[in-house]
Amino acid sequence: MPPRFKEFYKPVPTSREVRQRRLSHERQLRSLQREQVFMGKRLCFRTPQESETESEYEFTPSDTTEIISGLKSTKHDVRVSSLTSLSTRLERPSEEVRNFIQDQGVELLIGFLNSTDADEKLQSLWCLTNIAAGEPGIAQTALAAVPYLLALLSSEDAEIQNQAIWAVGNLAAEGESARNQLFANGVLNPLVNVVMNTTDSTLLQTACFALSNMARMPNSYFNRLFDMDVPQSIARQLVQFKDDMGCVTELAWVCTYLTAASNSHQIDQIMATGAIETFLSCATKSSDIANTALIPIIRTLGNIAAGTDAQTHSLVSQEKFVQLLVRSIEKTSSRAIEKESLWVLSSVTAGSKADVNTMVNAGIITDLARIIEKQNFDLKKEAAYSLLNIAIVGQRISDLPNRDLVPEFVEFVNSQDVELVRMGIQYIALLFEQLPGRQGPELLRGVAGGIDALENQVAVTDDDNARSILSALIDDFYAEGSMM
Numbered sequence: 001m002p003p004r005f006k007e008f009y010k011p012v013p014t015s016r017e018v019r020q021r022r023l024s025h026e027r028q029l030r031s032l033q034r035e036q037v038f039m040g041k042r043l044c045f046r047t048p049q050e051s052e053t054e055s056e057y058e059f060t061p062s063d064t065t066e067i068i069s070g071l072k073s074t075k076h077d078v079r080v081s082s083l084t085s086l087s088t089r090l091e092r093p094s095e096e097v098r099n100f101i102q103d104q105g106v107e108l109l110i111g112f113l114n115s116t117d118a119d120e121k122l123q124s125l126w127c128l129t130n131i132a133a134g135e136p137g138i139a140q141t142a143l144a145a146v147p148y149l150l151a152l153l154s155s156e157d158a159e160i161q162n163q164a165i166w167a168v169g170n171l172a173a174e175g176e177s178a179r180n181q182l183f184a185n186g187v188l189n190p191l192v193n194v195v196m197n198t199t200d201s202t203l204l205q206t207a208c209f210a211l212s213n214m215a216r217m218p219n220s221y222f223n224r225l226f227d228m229d230v231p232q233s234i235a236r237q238l239v240q241f242k243d244d245m246g247c248v249t250e251l252a253w254v255c256t257y258l259t260a261a262s263n264s265h266q267i268d269q270i271m272a273t274g275a276i277e278t279f280l281s282c283a284t285k286s287s288d289i290a291n292t293a294l295i296p297i298i299r300t301l302g303n304i305a306a307g308t309d310a311q312t313h314s315l316v317s318q319e320k321f322v323q324l325l326v327r328s329i330e331k332t333s334s335r336a337i338e339k340e341s342l343w344v345l346s347s348v349t350a351g352s353k354a355d356v357n358t359m360v361n362a363g364i365i366t367d368l369a370r371i372i373e374k375q376n377f378d379l380k381k382e383a384a385y386s387l388l389n390i391a392i393v394g395q396r397i398s399d400l401p402n403r404d405l406v407p408e409f410v411e412f413v414n415s416q417d418v419e420l421v422r423m424g425i426q427y428i429a430l431l432f433e434q435l436p437g438r439q440g441p442e443l444l445r446g447v448a449g450g451i452d453a454l455e456n457q458v459a460v461t462d463d464d465n466a467r468s469i470l471s472a473l474i475d476d477f478y479a480e481g482s483m484m
Helices: 016-041 060-072 075-090 096-112 119-134 137-151 158-172 176-184 188-197 201-214 222-227 230-240 245-261 264-272 275-284 292-303 309-316 317-330 334-350 353-361 363-373 377-390 402-414 417-435 441-446 450-460 465-483
Strands: none
Touching: 016 176, 060 096, 060 309, 075 119, 075 137, 075 201, 096 188, 096 334, 096 450, 096 465, 119 137, 119 292, 119 377, 137 158, 137 201, 137 264, 158 176, 158 188, 158 201, 158 334, 176 201, 188 201, 188 222, 188 230, 201 245, 222 230, 230 275, 230 353, 230 377, 245 264, 245 292, 264 275, 264 292, 264 309, 275 292, 275 317, 292 309, 309 317, 317 353, 317 363, 317 441, 334 377, 353 363, 353 377, 363 377, 363 402, 377 402, 377 417, 402 417, 402 441, 402 450, 417 450, 417 465, 441 450, 441 465, 450 465
16 A cells, blocks of 8 residues: 655655554544544533523632532422532532532432432433533542443433433543443443434434544454444434434544544445445535534545555545545635545545546646645645655656646745655655656756755755755756756
8 A cells, every 4th residue: 555655765664554654643633633622521511591600700618518508408499409500610610619529529419310300310410421521630530420320321311311421421531441441331332222223313412422432542342342233323323314414423423433443344344334425425415514524524534545445445436525525625614624635635645546546537636736835834734745646656747737836845845844844855856757858957946945945955954865865856956057
């Protein structure tokens, strides 16, 4: 499998290892970004009418005493009111609230999970959900409630069931230890059963949120998700809820985590369910689909495209995949969507020559050149991977708008980013080697400071191979002058 760019500077074990190393690094970055921005944990907020201004002032020791007294009251309305007040304060907990939770708050809340009163049970779950959504020191305390939450995952009260699943989802985002503890307590079976069988949109979305967090790596049970036919369940529910973009989004996040950690056989299992075709239909049926839905779909496609050449080709063979990728790069107003799509494209163009030609024939070069010329360096870099792959794998260097691209790649050589410098040198070397006659040196000669950039790099680089390549390019550049 070809790498996303040829390694000019030092030999590598195999091209697949080069590709997988970069893929692994990018998965870690994207996972972190996703956890911070999208779905890591979710607070359960009350409406302004419900919360009034309670969470806007500091929780004092006297307030703690009042809450404890209310929670232990013999009056039902007082207990429910105290639980409601506490859940609101947990949206933005003060130091006093955090101390109360760590001291005795969770223990008191667990007591309500055994209550026969639905209101008390629900409000307690709401509190535990927000505790689990908090900082690690606070969230860890909610793990004591896991055995009690487990019993509520199959509750006949849909609202209580939904809130218990929500709390589990927040806890699963806490880390490997929390996920393994949830698994050891038997959370996975009832959670998968909900995803598999529910006909309720809200419940499905919450269950998928929790399941996607349980599917995060590292964990000790990943293969069990396939033994339990999770991919097949996702595909079936996707067909049933394909017109509900909230459900489509959450189902896509589950697939994102499944494909991120799957081996080649497991990717084949996911693709065999037909879920990818349904995701593509959902993503392309409207030009104004929300970015929140597009990101997990595109990320899932990227994970598959980074697999075997056969898996990549299976995607490229679908017209809707090409359509979505081109549209997301060409017309998107979202940097996040554009960057995700460029990541997918860099994997596709590192595949086979036939797949490169498919993307080139779809008109992708124009948009890549636009990004190289006008976008910030993070997007420039992503676009550069694909352009270099088109030149190398597709053997189409002469089809690139090289006169417009040379100044940009010279700027890469002048940058402080090692990867950009690498790509800049590689591109110029390709021009010199593959364009007929003296077209490569002539293009560089047309860029102010072009040869200076190479000479400056020779002086500063610590890489002997890089210095050798740069020296050869400089000699080739001046060879023209000696011939005139």
